[in-house]
Amino acid sequence: MSGLHFLDFLIIGGYFVVIIVLGKMAVKEASTGEGFFLAGRKLGKVYQFFLNFGNSAAASDAVSTASIVYQQGISGIWIGFQMIFLNPYYWFMYPWYRRVRLTTTADIFKDRLGSTRLAVFYAAFTIVSAVAVTMAFGNLVSYKISSALVTKSEESWTPAERQSVADYRELRQMETLSVKGELPEESRGKLSVLRERQARGELSNFVTALKPWPFYIIYTLTIGAYIVMGGMAATAFAEAFQGILIVVFSVILIPAGVAAAGGWDQLGQRLPAEALQLFGSGAGLSQFTGWTIAAVFLATLMQAHAMPGNMSIASSAKNEFAARFGAVSGTFGKRLVTITWAFCGLIAIALYSGTDALADADMVWGTMSRQLLGPGLLGLMFAGVIASNMSTIAAKAMSVSALFAHNIYRGFRPNASDKDLVRAGRWTLVVVLLVGVVVSSQLSNVYTVLQFAMTINVPFGAALLLMFIWRRVTVAAVWTAVAGSALINIIFPMTAQHFSGITTEPSLIVRVVDTEGRPVPVYFESVVRSNPEDHDSPLEGRGRLHTELVLLNAVGVDVQGLSSGGRLAGRFFVDALLPFALILVTSLITRNPSRERVDQFFGKMKTPVGDTPELDAAAMLATERDPHRFDDRKLWRKSSWEFTRWDRVDTIGFLVSCVITLGIIGLLWVVVHTVSA
Structure with a gap:
């Protein structure tokens, strides 16, 4: 076995010890339900920053960003970097999740619409998707990097x-x-x-010399040990430590990579001009045109509201300012390290092109680490990667734990005590982490999983967004959007590959030729010969069937004539707009929730969180007596749209967020311009 030195193992072992100790330190904070799931609702701005930074800056993002940039040039950064346009919006969004004063996102469906069934379904669906996509995806990426380090x-x-x-x-x-x-x-x-x-x-x-199962088991046991002991408080403590390691692993490759490429001047000369275009044409190396970025952003905007971590992180803040500050600053930190990840992808293009190109683009990060870093630094990279993914998986696991305990377990045991809920939450953590290991072993392609992860919660996200701002949303409308989107984005795409009549249908196994003369599938994730040794054997579709493109073709869009970027944009536009449209239309023709329930919900949403639990309880008591006491803040008093006037904090925070957003985008432009100059 080659790759790791004794010093590397020492650093990795030290990291695991620190994480377990942090979990042990947080045990006292996790004795009650609110303490275990929400850290007692008393985390300040610093811990909120690290929670949001650690939750958003996963090693899976580093690997996927570097991998996509390696394949498509710097414009590939936009698959994740487009979320920078959400940062000013987060200044308003995260206070919603603090003001709603609930424990899980599923609780909103019951509180706002009075639908226990929707709450339970959202909880069950989110648990499955979090385990099968988010957590398993993180496990897969950790293994991909680690397997390239140990060869x-x-x-x-x-x-x-x-x-x-x-x-x-x-x-x-x-x-x-x-x-x-x-x-x-x-x-x-x-x-x-x-x-x-x-x-x-x-x-x-x-x-690789690293076997997946032993890796997954050790990795998962470590995560489980500290969050089962300390809950959300342990997650927050660990995030503060792991946040430092995330920054280290994000920048450690750059000096060695630039040197290996021959310095700054040589790096720019070794990169093709198309690789340095921030916006691709969609026909050549890059799929990320302006339209693609807009489509991905729209889907991301919708999905952002349904992420289960929103509630667990925002509700753990001691007040709404801590929640909004942590969300905006933490995700700005993620945008900055995203630039370093993309830069590593550019270095990889310079180092691994032509006959030296990598067979698996997902191995870019691990291969560069193995070849460029020496003893000690390699161990630091390994620890940083593990820390990054552990922080994200821990936050997701805590959200899943709360969803099961509060929205499913308590449904079967309505008289369960606080202690019972904590016990159920801990056992949930054990089960979902183990299931995540099993699912990880069935995944293979990072980019494919990433695209799926970016749209799976869009229907719930669209529903939650409208529930926060529009009084007319109905239970029937949400069910319609969820069912319609699931059929188009999940059920048919994932089951079609198992029916030979579909996988061999001539109109669906079409391939077009890219600019380098290689065959590219249109409707399926891949189209291959049934016998790779026989060039004349029949074609068959494999992987996900892009039902969105089938729909566009059915309504007259020339899908085959679109560039690869155009087809990707089309998929995201359908995924983002379909549930939004279904909710709007169906809500207008179905029965509304009770007026009293809606009034109480929006009265609560206009009531600022008090500085102490006592002050907050008093404010909420006044709102319960008069839910319309803040209606003078509405922009349109008689409208069903609940938009309110901005105050001084809203305005200043939004403007500062916009300035920082433009500054970070400018930094990206400077980096690319410096390399190409």
Whole structure:
């Protein structure tokens, strides 16, 4: 086994010890339900910053950003970086989750609409999606990086492993000759076969010595140990420590990478011009055109409201200013480190192109770490990656734990004590972490999972956004949006691949040719030959069927004629707008919730959180007696839209957030311009 030095193991072991100690320190804070799930609602601005930074800045984001930039150039940064436009909006959004004064996001459906069934369904759906997508995704990325750090020496390769690496190297050589127009005609059949095998994931440019199951088990036991002991308080303590490691792992590769590329001047010369375009054309290297960024942002805006961590993090704040400050500052921190991740992707293009290109783009981060970092630094990178993903998974696991205990377990045991709920929450953590391990072993492609994760909660997000600002939202409308979106975005796309009549349908297994002459699937995630050794064997679709594109084609859009960026934009536009439209239309023709319930909800949403629990209780008592006492703050008094006038804190915070947003985007432009100059 090669890759890690004794010093690296010492650093990694030290990290695990610190995390367990932090969990032990927080045990006293987790004796009650509010203490375990929400850290007693007393976390200030500093802890809120680290909670939001750690929750948003996962190693999975680093890997996916570097991987996408490596494949598509700097414009690939926008798949995550477009969220910077949400930061000024967070200044208003996060106080909603503090003012609602609930424990879980699912509670909002019961409090606002009076629907226990919707609350339970949201809780169950979110638990499944959080485990199957978010948490398993984090596990997968941690393993992807770690497996690239711990590799087999060449003399210990098996014959099959040796052949896989040799075939990949031959593929890269033939691809290079093909681009130059120097590939002999008799070799084109072999190139086609190797491309098919590459599409199946059968080729590799290195062999890992790290087995997935032992890694997942040790990794998960560590996360479970500190959050089961200390709950949200332990998560907050750990985030403060892990936040420092996240910054370290985000920048540690850059000096070594620039040096390996030959310095700043050589780095710019080794990068193709298209790789340095912030906005791609959609036809060549990059899928991220202006339209793509707008579509992804719209889907992200909708989904942002349904993230389960919103409630657990915001509600743990001692007041709404701490909640909004932590959300905005923590996510600004994430935007800054995103630039460093993208820069690592550019370095990877310079180092691993042509015959040196990587077989799996998801291995960029791990491969660079293994080749560029020495003893000690490699261990620090390993610890930083683990810390980054642990912080995100811990926050998600706490949200899932609260959802199960409050919205499912308590439904079966309405008289459960506080102690019972904490016990149920702890056992939930154990179960979901173990299930996350099992699901992780079934995932393979980071980019594909990332796209799925960005849209899975959009219907609930659209519902929650409208529930916060529009009095007319109905239970039937939310059910309609959830059912319609699930059919288009989850059920049909994921089940279609199991029906041969669909996977072999000629109109769905279409492939177009990209600018480098490679076949690119249109409707399926991948389209391959049933027999990779036979160039004339039938084509078959594999992976996700992009039902959104099938719909667009059905209404007359020339999907095949769109660029790859145009097709990606089309998918996100459908996913974002469909549930929003379904809720608006259905709400106008179905029965509204009771007026008294709606009045009480919006009265509460206009009541600022008191500085102490006693003051807050007194303010809420006054609102319960007169839910309209703050209606003078509405922009349109008689409208069903609940928009309120901004106060001084709203205005200053929003303007400062806008200035910082523009400043960070400007920093990205300066970095790219400096490299290309």
